[in-house]
Each structure stands twice: as structure tokens, then as C-alpha cells.
Amino acid sequence: MAADNGKKKQEEGGEKEKVVKVTNKSVVLPRKELGGRECPLVTFDLPFLTFYYNQKLLLYKGQGGIDENWEEMVGKMKESLEEILVDFYPLAGKLGKDEEGVIRVDCDADNVGVEVVEAVAAGVGVAELGEDESSPLLQEIVPYTGVLNLEGFRRPVLAVQFTKLRDGLAIGCAFNHTILDGHSTWHFMNSWAEICRGSTAISVPPFHDRTKARDTRVKIDLPSPGKPLRSESDGPAPPQMREKIFQFSGSAIDKIKSNVNSSLSNGSKPFSTFQSLGAHIWRAISRARNLNPEDYTVFTVFADCRKRVDPPMSENYFGNLIQAVFTVTAAGALLANAPGFGASMVQKAIEMHDSKAIECKNKEWEAAPMLFQYKDAGPNCVAVGSSPRFKVYDIDFGWGKPDTVRSGRNNKFDGMVYLYQGKGGGKSIDVEISLEVQAMGNLEKDEEFLMEEQA
Structure with missing residues (x-):
């Protein structure tokens, strides 16, 4: 409103x-x-x-x-x-x-x-x-x-x-x-x-x-100046989108995490806050898109590799040390099963992305360098960037902490999600989502997704 x-x-x-x-x-x-x-x-x-x-x-x-x-x-x-x-x-x-x-x-x-x-x-x-x-x-x-x-x-x-x-x-x-x-x-x-x-x-x-972090020297062919990255052969133009922040309180995050972990079998590793919230968002966006049961949907997270590489890198490493980690399933399977099903896929994909997987991915890219575009994200993608661990509300230049922190309009596509430290403090998390207009309208009415936030 x-x-x-x-x-x-x-x-x-x-x-x-x-x-x-x-x-x-x-x-x-x-x-x-x-x-x-x-x-x-x-x-x-x-x-x-x-x-x-x-x-x-x-x-x-x-x-x-x-x-x-x-x-x-x-x-x-x-x-x-x-x-x-x-x-x-x-x-x-x-x-x-x-x-x-x-x-x-x-x-x-x-x-x-x-x-x-x-x-x-x-x-x-x-x-x-x-x-x-x-x-x-x-x-x-x-x-x-x-x-x-x-x-x-x-x-x-x-x-x-x-x-x-x-x-x-x-x-x-x-x-x-x-x-x-x-x-x-x-x-x-x-x-x-x-x-x-x-x-x-x-x-x-x-x-x-x-x-x-990597000592391999790679030469790549760059697009000619002024050459469009997208052509008519790439298919129809991207759909009109909306971008919106959904604020989840600490109590809502606890409920999401408890709900996703409720289906755990004895001895299974509990799902983290990120895995629980990621599955919650993935399921909600898939519902909002009205996907057919047989439609594939991809979940992508840009994982920080600082502690995953061998030997581990300093937390203070300045540069890019992230890689995209993918998992995919049919929308019907994602939505018909308990929330722990999606969370387990996210958990497994992240855990498998160890130093060997990182090295393999680097070597594959170096053998055939490719410049990424959003059309490479996969079908019905939900891609998660940023992290609520970043202390964005601690950035005080001398006149107080920020009232609001958010992204600009770049690097937004249908299904892009940014997670931020919640403005409300504590365990709260702000979820910034870009979606096609109709899907966003559906998401705004999804009580299972909104939890207590819009009550």
C-alpha cells in the first residue's frame, strides 16, 4: 500500500x-x-x-x-x-x-x-x-x-x-x-x-x-565495443518486472527454520537459516509462477569460497571469491514434498561445493572461457546473492546508521533475490525480490510465504 x-x-x-x-x-x-x-x-x-x-x-x-x-x-x-x-x-x-x-x-x-x-x-x-x-x-x-x-x-x-x-x-x-x-x-x-x-x-x-586465489593467466575474447549482448535470435525481450523488499522479523525467520526442520529424520543434519529461508523463497516463487508439475526450476546461490578453497583464503581477501552453485528439480516435486525436500537439495549442493569442486569448475572455465549472461541462469531460476551476514546497517559515516539499505536497478532479472541484514535488527532479514509482474502480484497474496509480516 x-x-x-x-x-x-x-x-x-x-x-x-x-x-x-x-x-x-x-x-x-x-x-x-x-x-x-x-x-x-x-x-x-x-x-x-x-x-x-x-x-x-x-x-x-x-x-x-x-x-x-x-x-x-x-x-x-x-x-x-x-x-x-x-x-x-x-x-x-x-x-x-x-x-x-x-x-x-x-x-x-x-x-x-x-x-x-x-x-x-x-x-x-x-x-x-x-x-x-x-x-x-x-x-x-x-x-x-x-x-x-x-x-x-x-x-x-x-x-x-x-x-x-x-x-x-x-x-x-x-x-x-x-x-x-x-x-x-x-x-x-x-x-x-x-x-x-x-x-x-x-x-x-x-x-x-x-x-x-588463482595464478592461472587467462586471455578471453571480449565483445566488440557497441556490439549488443542480446540479439533477436535470443528470443523475446525480457518480461516487465517489479522489484520489492519483503521484511521478515526474527520470529518469522525462527518459524520458517522450525517448519523446514520439522520433517528431518533422526540423525540428519539440521538446515541452516539460509537453507531454510532459501527453500521457503524457492517454493513461494515457484507457486507464484504457476509452474506446471513437470517444469524444471533451478535454485542458484553465489557461494563465498574464501573458506572452501585449499588452502583457505583470508576473510579480508579483496576481490571476487564466489562461484555459482546450482541445483534443479521439477516444480511438482518441490511443491508436493515437505519444505525440507527443497532445503535438502540446497544443503547438498552447498556442501558438495568443496575445494575439489571449486578447482574443477575453475579448470573447466579456463579451458573454455565464457562470459556469463542472465540467460545462462537456467529455467525458472531463483538466484540468491548478497548475505544477511553483511553488516550493512553498521555503516556510520559520523551522522548515524542508515535508515535503509538496498540495491540499485542493475543485475536484476526474473527470479533474482538479494538478502540483507534486517532493518529491524536481531535475526530479521530483508528479502529483495525481482519478479515478472503477474508472479509478483501472486507472491504478494501468498500467506504461506508472507508469514506474519503482512498480517
């Missing part, structure tokens, strides 16, 4: 009131010379070249006097960004190739810098951008909407936009996904905020040696 009211207010207010006005553009450089550093892209990074920039949005409610303190706040964020880029130097570079044609991040003096935009949206409030239903305004608040990671050869690998709202501040960030995964994204954001609060050094320095 809140989303409908927001749309109505936008229509009544008119476009002039809602326009986002850019007031300044600049390039922020690392405070110290990087000395011609470079960062190789390895097997874990390269498949993401044909994804889009990963977009994140943090909304902060004004603590009073935001108009008077705006320039000071932006100044502090830019100064601390200069400082933190010394530690997280790959984010200050651009994509390039070495003499053998292997892709890397160049951080020499001619290629460094983060694109920073300052803007004002006087008619837009924090609550409007933080509504459960995704606002079309996000593409004006978060930079690089619709920009492929391949553009990192011509653009900075990190872009930031600070937007002064009617009652607060929006920080929109676009990260080139070939440079880092979600774990590293939030490591950077928390470190940046730490410096902005006044710390002289970050508490958790990043580990940058990507050759420790």
Missing part, C-alpha cells in the same frame, strides 16, 4: 518537483601515489565482465541542519574516500590489458580516480526511496544504471553519488563487479565509514594478492 501511495504522490507532485539536479562532478584520487600498482584479474573475476556494475544505495535521515552541514558532510566523505583508496587501491583504477592480453586493473597515475557526483533532489524524501516497492527514481540516485562491467576499460571502476534529499542523504555507489564481490563491497564501505568517523587507520586491512 505504501508503494501505491508513493507513486500517487509522485504523480500529484509533478516531475519538476522530483527532478534530481546534479550540482557538481569531480574525480577523487588516492591521497598518496600508488606507484604504478596493478591488480591481475583471475578466474574468479573474469566471468563477471558482462554483468552490470553492482549498485548499492544507503539512505540516511537528516539529524537536523542537513542544509547547513551539507558541504561539510560531502567534504568529509570525499576526504575519507581519498584516504581509503590508498588501502583499497584497485577501486582507484581502470580495466586494462598487459602485453600478453591478460586483463588487469591499472592503477598508474593516468588511470586512477573515482567518479563522484553531487546532486540535490529537494522534492524526494528518504521514506519514498526506502519504500518496499523499488522506485523508478533509483536510476537517477544511483550512478551507472545499465552500464556493463566491460565499460571499466573506459570508465572508473567505482562511481559514487551523494544526493541531498528533502530530509536526508542518499549515497549511491556503483562497483565494477569484476573487481569485487559482496563480501569485499561491504568490507570497503565499512572501512570508508570508519575513516570518515575519524579513525587514523582501518581495523581490517584488505588482502590483495589475487595470485593466492
